[in-house]
Amino acid sequence: MNISxxxxxxxEELxxxxxxxxxxxxxxxxITQSTVNDIMSGKTYNAGIxxxxxxxxxxxxxxxxxxxxELFSNLEQEIK
Structure with missing residues (x-):
């Protein structure tokens, strides 16, 4: 699983x-609905902090x- x-x-869990x-x-x-939708659909790969x-x-x-x-415990390496 990647960070996105x-x-x-x-x-979704929360x-x-x-x-x-x-x-x-x-x-x-x-936050605008479109921004949240972009995050949830994966269109925005890297949601800002x-x-x-x-x-x-x-x-x-x-x-x-x-x-x-636990979702963040074993993330894929982003730099390959």
């Missing part, structure tokens, strides 16, 4: 836990908590 896939899965749709996450995070921070703020958790998941 892990971010998508983590967002939204499920909080019973939020992707649209609701967009609204509470102050500022965007991740806004998503975390909307979800009510820290960036550290966002990345504190």
């Amino acid at each position: 896939q892990a971010v998508i899965r983590r967002i 939204c499920r836990e909080r019973h939020l749709s992707i649209n609701a996450l967009s609204n509470i995070s102050g 500022g965007t991740i921070k806004k998503l975390c703020d909307g979800l009510g958790l820290s960036v550290r908590d966002f990345f504190d998941s």
Whole structure:
């Protein structure tokens, strides 16, 4: 799994836990729906840390908590 896939899965996981749709996450995070859709579809391969921070703020958790998941433990090497 690469970092983009892990971010998508983590967002999906957190939204499920909080019973939020992707649209609701967009609204509470102050991020445009198109940006969130691009992240979730994989169109945006590398979501910026500022965007991740806004998503975390909307979800009510820290960036550290966002990345504190097994999803990020065994990522593929990005530089080959």
